[in-house]
Amino acid sequence: xxxxxxxxxxxxxxxxxxxxxxxxxxxxxxxxxxxxxxxxxxxxxxxxxxxxxxxxxxxxxxxxxxxxxxxxxxxxxxxxxxxxxxxxxxxxxxxxxxxxxxxxxxxxxxxxxxxxxxxxxxxxxxxxxxxxxxxxxxxxxxxxxxxxxxxxxxxxxxxxxxxxxxxxxxxxxxxxxxxxxxxxxxxxxxxxxxxxxxxxxxxxxxxxxxxxxxxxxxxxxxxxxxxxxxxxxxxxxxxxxxxxxxxxxxxxxxxxxxxxxxxxxxxxxxxxxxxxxxxxxxx
Amino acid sequence: xxxxxxxxxxxxxxxxxxxxxxxxxxxxxxxxxxxxxxxxxxxxxxxxxxxxxxxxxxxxxxxxxxxxxxxxxxxxxxxxxxxxxxxxxxxxxxxxxxxxxxxxxxxxxxxxxxxxxxxxxxxxxxxxxxxxxxxxxxxxxxxxxxxxxxxxxxxxxxxxxxxxxxxxxxxxxxxxxxxxxxxxxxxxxxxxxxxxxxxxxxxxxxxxxxxxxxxxxxxxxxxxxxxxxxxxxxxxxxxxxxxxxxxxxxxxxxxxxxxxxxx
Numbered sequence: 001x002x003x004x005x006x007x008x009x010x011x012x013x014x015x016x017x018x019x020x021x022x023x024x025x026x027x028x029x030x031x032x033x034x035x036x037x038x039x040x041x042x043x044x045x046x047x048x049x050x051x052x053x054x055x056x057x058x059x060x061x062x063x064x065x066x067x068x069x070x071x072x073x074x075x076x077x078x079x080x081x082x083x084x085x086x087x088x089x090x091x092x093x094x095x096x097x098x099x100x101x102x103x104x105x106x107x108x109x110x111x112x113x114x115x116x117x118x119x120x121x122x123x124x125x126x127x128x129x130x131x132x133x134x135x136x137x138x139x140x141x142x143x144x145x146x147x148x149x150x151x152x153x154x155x156x157x158x159x160x161x162x163x164x165x166x167x168x169x170x171x172x173x174x175x176x177x178x179x180x181x182x183x184x185x186x187x188x189x190x191x192x193x194x195x196x197x198x199x200x201x202x203x204x205x206x207x208x209x210x211x212x213x214x215x216x217x218x219x220x221x222x223x224x225x226x227x228x229x230x231x232x233x234x235x236x237x238x239x240x241x242x243x244x245x246x247x248x249x250x251x252x253x254x255x256x257x258x259x260x261x262x263x264x265x266x267x268x269x270x271x272x273x274x275x276x277x278x279x280x281x282x283x
Numbered sequence: 284x285x286x287x288x289x290x291x292x293x294x295x296x297x298x299x300x301x302x303x304x305x306x307x308x309x310x311x312x313x314x315x316x317x318x319x320x321x322x323x324x325x326x327x328x329x330x331x332x333x334x335x336x337x338x339x340x341x342x343x344x345x346x347x348x349x350x351x352x353x354x355x356x357x358x359x360x361x362x363x364x365x366x367x368x369x370x371x372x373x374x375x376x377x378x379x380x381x382x383x384x385x386x387x388x389x390x391x392x393x394x395x396x397x398x399x400x401x402x403x404x405x406x407x408x409x410x411x412x413x414x415x416x417x418x419x420x421x422x423x424x425x426x427x428x429x430x431x432x433x434x435x436x437x438x439x440x441x442x443x444x445x446x447x448x449x450x451x452x453x454x455x456x457x458x459x460x461x462x463x464x465x466x467x468x469x470x471x472x473x474x475x476x477x478x479x480x481x482x483x484x485x486x487x488x489x490x491x492x493x494x495x496x497x498x499x500x501x502x503x504x505x506x507x508x509x510x511x512x513x514x515x516x517x518x519x520x521x522x523x524x525x526x527x528x529x530x531x532x533x534x535x536x537x538x539x540x541x542x543x544x545x546x
Contacts, residue, residue: 019411043415043443148312175359175440177312177469179508204443207513246444249513249535256539262546271517275524282526282545
């Protein structure tokens with residue numbers, strides 16, 4: 001059974017105003033338990049609107065969202081509090097949501113409100129802080145004393161501490177320097193490898209998607225352009241580029257070679273695969 | 284030097300940027316890039332040393348407004364930069380404050396909005412725009428001021444790849460039209476567009492040269508917490524594999540040419 005399923009999901013903003021806009025249109029997808037799904041698409045393609053439906057922050061204009069097989073807006077059965085426990089959402093620039101006096105208390109805020117206390121609470125907060133690589137000497141500091149990358153980690157820890165069945169992250173590495181970017185991405189990959197939970201990652205950085213995801217959902221103009229394995233999606237790299245997405249430079253090299261009439265495989269997006277393909281070509 | 288910190292955020296930096304240059308500034312978080320840039324339009328004043336903008340010393344109180352008119356800044360987060368409730372009013376904010384005649388303001392605002400691709404949104408409210416769109420409005424606001432020098436402080440980091448390409452093209456165009464451009468960025472593919480790249484590390488200038496020179500030193504870059512552009516990294520790996528790829532390859536197109544030469 002898919003852990004997340006949408007059926008003809010449509011959302012219209014500003015209905016009845018001059019700014020009415022259909023942000024997502026007729027989206028039907030299934031995401032399986034334990035999968036790592038990447039979502040890509042240009043600005044305004046509906047990525048953020050889609051994920052805000054998955055934990056009930058937005059209500060569909062039409063269509064349905066199922067989590068664990070249950071329609072989340074089904075009257076009588078719907079339990080939004082439970083839903084938001086199951087589906088944890090890390091927004092863009094989550095560090096703007098830090099507010100507590102200490103890092104530890106900020107991370108503890110979610111689980112504490114779920115009724116955890118004492119040793120149980122401490123344990124989960126310690127787990128989350130360790131998972132994002134925040135050293136214990138930072139736990140009693142004010143979150144506002146941390147560096148940008150550390151703040152980002154603290155904010156992500158606050159969601160991990162809820163132990164969501166499905167973790168959704170919207171551009172978790174945006175705005176960080178290359179080292180911070182790599183660190184956040186490896187935290188997410190390690191979390192997924194250790195917990196085997198479902199992870200949904202929105203990113204403009206195709207390299208991150210290529211290195212992490214099992215499948216990639218491509219949105220364009222509020223609709224599903226494609227939803228397939230990483231290899232199959234990147235074999236359409238030239239179409240992705242025309243949609244305004246940035247593809248790895250390595251993929252561009254092979255598209256360029258093909259355009260010049262060289263018989264190469266164009267589904268290549270990592271440096272390692274590129275080295276092998278070029279060796280094959282030259283030998 | 285920031286309060287409570289033992290080391291200087293920017294330490295003994297001596298650089299000179301000429302009229303019309305296009306300079307990219309790279310460096311890991313905390314390397315002093317933004318602190319340096321904030322000295323260029325008197326958001327910060329030096330603890331020691333001097334900053335001179337267009338023959339004006341930033342420590343001279345009477346010159347603050349002239350300096351800020353000369354150097355426009357575009358920051359990372361557009362939400363902190365937009366003041367008006369209608370896009371075109373926001374872009375007009377600075378020229379209005381400079382006392383420009385209304386007809387010319389109209390011209391500047393329209394021109395600025397067109398060059399960032401936001402003209403059709405001129406009557407919209409900023410909160411209805413996406414992050415990338417808002418950022419382009421902020422850029423239009425600086426364009427409308429016709430500053431001689433524009434500093435982009437990680438201005439593309441919240442944009443999507445298309446927005447980033449448009450911004451990079453806009454920066455290039457501004458530079459070709461004569462503006463001095465300083466682009467602080469974490470994106471190596473933006474840096475290769477510049478005439479000159481300055482790499483900051485621990486508050487000091489680590490490297491200063493053309494993109495080709497800078498990206499030739501992979502080891503030093505990695506020590507400074509930076510990456511090679513992916514095409515340059517692939518070229519480097521192919522060289523290690525014994526292929527005869529010339530040094531200084533930075534873009535996918537250049538690498539395609541090199542590989543074709545080998546076939």
